[in-house]
Amino acid sequence: MWLTACSALAQQQLEPYQKVPGITGTITSIGSDTLAGMTTLWVEEFKRLYPSVNGQVQASGSSTAPPALTERTAQFGPMSRPMRNREIEAFENEHGYKPTALRVAIDAIGIFVHRDNPIQGLNFTQLDSIFSATLRCGSTEQIKTWSDLGLDYQWARRGIQMFGRNSVSGTYGYFKKHALCGGDFKNSVNEQPGSASVVQSVGSAINTIGYSGVGYQVSDVKLLPIAKQGNNYIEASQRNILTGEYPLSRYLYVYVNKHPLKPLRPIEREFIRFIFSAQGQALVAKDGYVAISPQIAQRELAKVGITD
Secondary structure (H helix, E strand, O other), X not given: OHHHHHHHHHHHHOOOOOOOOOOOEEEEXXXXXXXXXXXXXXXXXXXXXXXXXXXXXXXOOHHHHHHHHHOOOOOEEEEOOOOOXXXXXXHHHHHOOOOEEEEEEEEEEEEEEEOOOOOOOEEHHHHHHHHEOOOOOOOOOOOOEHHHHOOOOHHHHOEOEEEEEOOOOHHHHHHHHHOOOOOOEOOOOEEEOOHHHHHHHHOOOOOEEEEEEHHHOOOOEEEEOEEOOOOOOEOOOHHHHHHOOOOOEEEEEEEEOOOOXXXXXXXXXXXXXXXXXXXXXXXXXXXXXXOOOHHHHHHHHHHOOOOO
Protein backbone atom coordinates (compact mmCIF):
# COMPACT_ATOMS: atom_id res chain seq x y z
CA MET A 1 0.00 0.00 0.00
CA TRP A 2 2.83 2.41 0.78
CA LEU A 3 4.06 1.98 -2.82
CA THR A 4 0.70 3.23 -4.07
CA ALA A 5 0.91 6.18 -1.69
CA CYS A 6 4.42 6.89 -2.89
CA SER A 7 3.24 6.94 -6.51
CA ALA A 8 0.48 9.40 -5.66
CA LEU A 9 2.94 11.56 -3.76
CA ALA A 10 5.31 11.66 -6.73
CA GLN A 11 2.51 12.71 -9.06
CA GLN A 12 1.41 15.48 -6.70
CA GLN A 13 4.79 17.07 -6.00
CA LEU A 14 6.82 16.61 -9.19
CA GLU A 15 6.19 18.54 -12.39
CA PRO A 16 4.17 16.66 -15.03
CA TYR A 17 6.04 15.90 -18.22
CA GLN A 18 5.09 17.98 -21.24
CA LYS A 19 5.88 16.72 -24.74
CA VAL A 20 8.06 18.75 -27.07
CA PRO A 21 8.07 18.50 -30.87
CA GLY A 22 10.68 16.82 -33.04
CA ILE A 23 11.97 14.05 -30.74
CA THR A 24 13.21 11.04 -32.73
CA GLY A 25 16.02 8.52 -32.51
CA THR A 26 17.06 5.59 -30.32
CA ILE A 27 17.48 5.21 -26.56
CA THR A 28 20.02 2.59 -25.51
CA SER A 29 20.43 1.52 -21.88
CA ILE A 30 22.97 -1.01 -20.59
CA GLY A 31 23.44 -1.78 -16.91
CA SER A 32 21.80 -2.91 -13.69
CA ASP A 33 19.35 -5.79 -13.47
CA THR A 34 17.87 -4.16 -10.37
CA LEU A 35 16.76 -1.21 -12.51
CA ALA A 36 15.67 -3.37 -15.45
CA GLY A 37 11.93 -3.18 -14.82
CA MET A 38 12.02 0.52 -14.02
CA THR A 39 14.12 1.37 -17.09
CA THR A 40 11.84 -0.69 -19.31
CA LEU A 41 8.78 1.12 -17.96
CA TRP A 42 10.44 4.49 -18.65
CA VAL A 43 11.41 3.52 -22.19
CA GLU A 44 8.00 2.05 -23.06
CA GLU A 45 6.12 5.11 -21.79
CA PHE A 46 8.56 7.44 -23.53
CA LYS A 47 8.01 5.53 -26.77
CA ARG A 48 4.26 5.92 -26.29
CA LEU A 49 4.74 9.68 -26.03
CA TYR A 50 7.11 9.68 -29.02
CA PRO A 51 6.13 6.85 -31.42
CA SER A 52 9.13 7.46 -33.70
CA VAL A 53 11.58 6.71 -30.85
CA ASN A 54 13.17 3.27 -30.55
CA GLY A 55 14.37 1.83 -27.27
CA GLN A 56 16.78 -0.93 -26.22
CA VAL A 57 17.28 -2.05 -22.61
CA GLN A 58 20.01 -4.54 -21.72
CA ALA A 59 20.23 -5.51 -18.04
CA SER A 60 23.19 -7.74 -17.18
CA GLY A 61 24.45 -6.03 -14.02
CA SER A 62 25.79 -2.68 -12.82
CA SER A 63 29.35 -3.51 -13.85
CA THR A 64 28.31 -3.53 -17.51
CA ALA A 65 27.24 0.14 -17.45
CA PRO A 66 30.64 1.92 -17.13
CA PRO A 67 32.30 0.23 -20.16
CA ALA A 68 29.13 0.74 -22.23
CA LEU A 69 29.16 4.47 -21.49
CA THR A 70 32.92 4.69 -22.00
CA GLU A 71 32.73 2.94 -25.38
CA ARG A 72 29.54 4.84 -26.37
CA THR A 73 27.57 1.64 -26.90
CA ALA A 74 24.90 3.05 -24.55
CA GLN A 75 23.57 6.53 -23.76
CA PHE A 76 22.31 5.54 -20.31
CA GLY A 77 23.96 3.36 -17.67
CA PRO A 78 21.62 2.32 -14.84
CA MET A 79 23.55 1.27 -11.72
CA SER A 80 22.47 0.11 -8.28
CA ARG A 81 25.74 1.43 -6.81
CA PRO A 82 28.04 4.41 -7.43
CA MET A 83 30.79 3.91 -10.00
CA ARG A 84 34.10 2.76 -8.60
CA ASN A 85 37.19 4.96 -8.93
CA ARG A 86 38.75 2.74 -11.58
CA GLU A 87 35.53 2.85 -13.65
CA ILE A 88 35.44 6.65 -13.45
CA GLU A 89 39.13 6.84 -14.36
CA ALA A 90 38.65 4.62 -17.41
CA PHE A 91 35.82 6.89 -18.61
CA GLU A 92 37.81 10.05 -17.93
CA ASN A 93 40.88 8.72 -19.75
CA GLU A 94 38.71 8.17 -22.82
CA HIS A 95 36.62 11.37 -22.76
CA GLY A 96 38.57 13.91 -20.73
CA TYR A 97 35.81 14.45 -18.16
CA LYS A 98 33.91 12.37 -15.61
CA PRO A 99 30.55 10.64 -16.19
CA THR A 100 27.52 12.25 -14.57
CA ALA A 101 25.64 10.31 -11.88
CA LEU A 102 21.90 10.97 -11.57
CA ARG A 103 19.99 9.73 -8.51
CA VAL A 104 16.75 8.42 -9.97
CA ALA A 105 15.14 6.37 -7.16
CA ILE A 106 15.59 5.00 -3.66
CA ASP A 107 15.86 1.26 -3.12
CA ALA A 108 16.31 -1.05 -0.17
CA ILE A 109 17.87 -4.48 -0.10
CA GLY A 110 15.55 -6.88 1.63
CA ILE A 111 16.30 -10.09 3.49
CA PHE A 112 13.80 -12.72 2.41
CA VAL A 113 12.89 -16.05 3.99
CA HIS A 114 10.14 -18.53 3.21
CA ARG A 115 6.72 -17.22 4.24
CA ASP A 116 6.31 -20.05 6.80
CA ASN A 117 9.61 -19.31 8.54
CA PRO A 118 8.74 -17.89 12.01
CA ILE A 119 11.98 -15.88 12.43
CA GLN A 120 11.10 -12.32 13.50
CA GLY A 121 14.16 -10.44 12.28
CA LEU A 122 17.95 -10.53 11.88
CA ASN A 123 20.83 -8.18 12.65
CA PHE A 124 24.06 -7.54 10.74
CA THR A 125 26.10 -9.84 12.99
CA GLN A 126 23.70 -12.69 12.28
CA LEU A 127 23.61 -11.93 8.54
CA ASP A 128 27.41 -11.96 8.51
CA SER A 129 27.40 -15.31 10.33
CA ILE A 130 24.96 -16.75 7.76
CA PHE A 131 26.42 -15.43 4.50
CA SER A 132 30.08 -14.66 5.19
CA ALA A 133 33.19 -16.84 5.16
CA THR A 134 35.28 -14.17 6.90
CA LEU A 135 33.13 -12.97 9.87
CA ARG A 136 34.01 -9.28 10.01
CA CYS A 137 30.88 -7.89 11.69
CA GLY A 138 31.54 -9.08 15.22
CA SER A 139 30.60 -12.69 14.59
CA THR A 140 32.51 -15.41 16.42
CA GLU A 141 31.12 -18.45 14.62
CA GLN A 142 29.18 -19.22 11.48
CA ILE A 143 25.45 -19.92 11.54
CA LYS A 144 24.67 -23.04 9.53
CA THR A 145 21.11 -23.99 10.53
CA TRP A 146 17.98 -22.15 11.65
CA SER A 147 18.25 -24.01 14.97
CA ASP A 148 21.48 -22.01 15.51
CA LEU A 149 19.17 -18.97 15.63
CA GLY A 150 16.88 -20.55 18.24
CA LEU A 151 14.17 -22.03 16.03
CA ASP A 152 12.84 -25.31 17.38
CA TYR A 153 11.35 -27.02 14.35
CA GLN A 154 12.33 -30.28 12.69
CA TRP A 155 13.24 -28.50 9.44
CA ALA A 156 15.35 -25.97 11.38
CA ARG A 157 18.10 -28.57 11.78
CA ARG A 158 18.62 -28.66 8.03
CA GLY A 159 21.38 -26.51 6.58
CA ILE A 160 20.39 -22.97 5.59
CA GLN A 161 20.16 -22.65 1.82
CA MET A 162 21.40 -19.19 0.77
CA PHE A 163 20.66 -17.20 -2.38
CA GLY A 164 22.13 -13.93 -3.61
CA ARG A 165 23.23 -12.01 -6.68
CA ASN A 166 26.29 -12.60 -8.82
CA SER A 167 29.43 -10.48 -8.63
CA VAL A 168 28.56 -8.16 -11.55
CA SER A 169 25.56 -6.91 -9.58
CA GLY A 170 25.63 -3.70 -7.59
CA THR A 171 23.34 -5.40 -5.09
CA TYR A 172 26.04 -8.02 -4.48
CA GLY A 173 28.65 -5.33 -3.85
CA TYR A 174 26.39 -3.24 -1.61
CA PHE A 175 25.37 -6.21 0.54
CA LYS A 176 28.98 -7.35 0.80
CA LYS A 177 30.17 -3.91 1.88
CA HIS A 178 27.43 -3.15 4.40
CA ALA A 179 25.92 -6.40 5.72
CA LEU A 180 29.18 -8.39 5.60
CA CYS A 181 31.41 -5.44 6.63
CA GLY A 182 33.44 -5.91 3.46
CA GLY A 183 34.01 -9.61 4.01
CA ASP A 184 33.74 -12.47 1.54
CA PHE A 185 30.70 -14.59 0.79
CA LYS A 186 30.63 -18.29 1.55
CA ASN A 187 31.12 -20.48 -1.50
CA SER A 188 27.79 -22.11 -0.69
CA VAL A 189 25.77 -18.95 -1.51
CA ASN A 190 23.82 -19.73 -4.67
CA GLU A 191 24.48 -16.79 -6.99
CA GLN A 192 21.59 -15.81 -9.25
CA PRO A 193 21.72 -13.72 -12.45
CA GLY A 194 18.67 -11.64 -11.54
CA SER A 195 16.92 -10.12 -8.54
CA ALA A 196 13.60 -11.85 -9.21
CA SER A 197 15.22 -15.30 -9.39
CA VAL A 198 16.72 -14.79 -5.90
CA VAL A 199 13.29 -14.22 -4.37
CA GLN A 200 11.65 -17.01 -6.36
CA SER A 201 14.36 -19.42 -5.15
CA VAL A 202 13.78 -18.39 -1.54
CA GLY A 203 10.09 -19.21 -1.94
CA SER A 204 10.88 -22.74 -3.09
CA ALA A 205 11.85 -24.28 0.29
CA ILE A 206 11.30 -23.66 4.00
CA ASN A 207 15.01 -23.47 4.99
CA THR A 208 16.04 -20.73 2.53
CA ILE A 209 17.23 -17.14 2.86
CA GLY A 210 18.25 -14.57 0.28
CA TYR A 211 18.90 -10.88 -0.30
CA SER A 212 17.40 -8.83 -3.14
CA GLY A 213 15.65 -5.54 -3.81
CA VAL A 214 12.52 -5.12 -1.68
CA GLY A 215 10.49 -4.42 -4.82
CA TYR A 216 10.77 -8.07 -5.84
CA GLN A 217 8.73 -9.47 -2.95
CA VAL A 218 6.24 -12.21 -3.87
CA SER A 219 3.60 -14.11 -1.89
CA ASP A 220 5.81 -17.14 -1.20
CA VAL A 221 8.35 -15.18 0.85
CA LYS A 222 8.52 -12.99 3.96
CA LEU A 223 10.49 -9.74 4.09
CA LEU A 224 12.33 -9.54 7.41
CA PRO A 225 12.93 -6.39 9.47
CA ILE A 226 16.64 -5.77 10.02
CA ALA A 227 18.78 -4.30 12.82
CA LYS A 228 22.39 -3.16 12.71
CA GLN A 229 22.81 -4.51 16.24
CA GLY A 230 20.67 -6.39 18.73
CA ASN A 231 16.97 -6.89 18.07
CA ASN A 232 15.79 -3.31 17.45
CA TYR A 233 14.48 -4.40 14.07
CA ILE A 234 13.53 -1.81 11.43
CA GLU A 235 10.96 -2.66 8.76
CA ALA A 236 11.57 -1.76 5.13
CA SER A 237 8.67 0.71 5.07
CA GLN A 238 8.47 3.80 2.87
CA ARG A 239 9.14 6.09 5.82
CA ASN A 240 12.09 4.08 7.10
CA ILE A 241 13.66 3.88 3.65
CA LEU A 242 13.18 7.61 2.98
CA THR A 243 14.64 8.63 6.35
CA GLY A 244 17.54 6.18 6.08
CA GLU A 245 16.51 4.39 9.29
CA TYR A 246 16.25 1.10 7.42
CA PRO A 247 19.90 0.00 7.43
CA LEU A 248 20.04 -1.41 3.89
CA SER A 249 18.59 1.50 1.89
CA ARG A 250 20.40 3.20 -1.00
CA TYR A 251 20.03 5.46 -4.02
CA LEU A 252 19.76 4.00 -7.50
CA TYR A 253 21.55 5.79 -10.32
CA VAL A 254 21.51 6.39 -14.04
CA TYR A 255 24.89 7.49 -15.39
CA VAL A 256 25.18 9.57 -18.54
CA ASN A 257 27.95 10.90 -20.76
CA LYS A 258 27.46 14.66 -20.48
CA HIS A 259 30.19 16.91 -21.89
CA PRO A 260 30.59 19.84 -19.48
CA LEU A 261 30.61 22.40 -22.32
CA LYS A 262 28.04 20.87 -24.68
CA PRO A 263 24.29 20.35 -24.31
CA LEU A 264 22.68 16.93 -24.32
CA ARG A 265 21.16 15.63 -27.53
CA PRO A 266 17.41 16.40 -27.59
CA ILE A 267 16.34 12.77 -27.16
CA GLU A 268 18.66 12.33 -24.17
CA ARG A 269 17.55 15.62 -22.61
CA GLU A 270 13.86 14.74 -22.93
CA PHE A 271 14.30 11.20 -21.62
CA ILE A 272 16.02 12.57 -18.51
CA ARG A 273 13.30 15.19 -18.10
CA PHE A 274 10.75 12.38 -18.29
CA ILE A 275 12.57 10.29 -15.64
CA PHE A 276 12.37 13.18 -13.16
CA SER A 277 8.76 14.09 -13.97
CA ALA A 278 5.64 13.07 -12.07
CA GLN A 279 4.98 10.35 -14.65
CA GLY A 280 8.54 9.02 -14.54
CA GLN A 281 8.68 8.85 -10.75
CA ALA A 282 5.22 7.27 -10.57
CA LEU A 283 6.71 4.43 -12.63
CA VAL A 284 9.51 4.18 -10.05
CA ALA A 285 6.92 3.50 -7.36
CA LYS A 286 4.98 1.17 -9.66
CA ASP A 287 8.08 -1.01 -9.98
CA GLY A 288 8.42 -1.28 -6.20
CA TYR A 289 10.91 1.49 -5.38
CA VAL A 290 10.65 4.87 -3.64
CA ALA A 291 10.33 8.04 -5.70
CA ILE A 292 12.80 10.84 -5.06
CA SER A 293 11.80 14.26 -3.77
CA PRO A 294 11.22 17.29 -6.03
CA GLN A 295 14.27 18.93 -4.43
CA ILE A 296 16.55 16.04 -5.42
CA ALA A 297 14.99 16.00 -8.89
CA GLN A 298 15.87 19.66 -9.42
CA ARG A 299 19.46 19.10 -8.29
CA GLU A 300 19.90 16.12 -10.59
CA LEU A 301 18.44 17.97 -13.59
CA ALA A 302 20.79 20.87 -12.95
CA LYS A 303 23.77 18.50 -13.18
CA VAL A 304 23.06 18.00 -16.88
CA GLY A 305 22.06 21.58 -17.64
CA ILE A 306 18.28 21.10 -17.47
CA THR A 307 16.65 23.90 -15.47
CA ASP A 308 13.28 25.58 -15.39
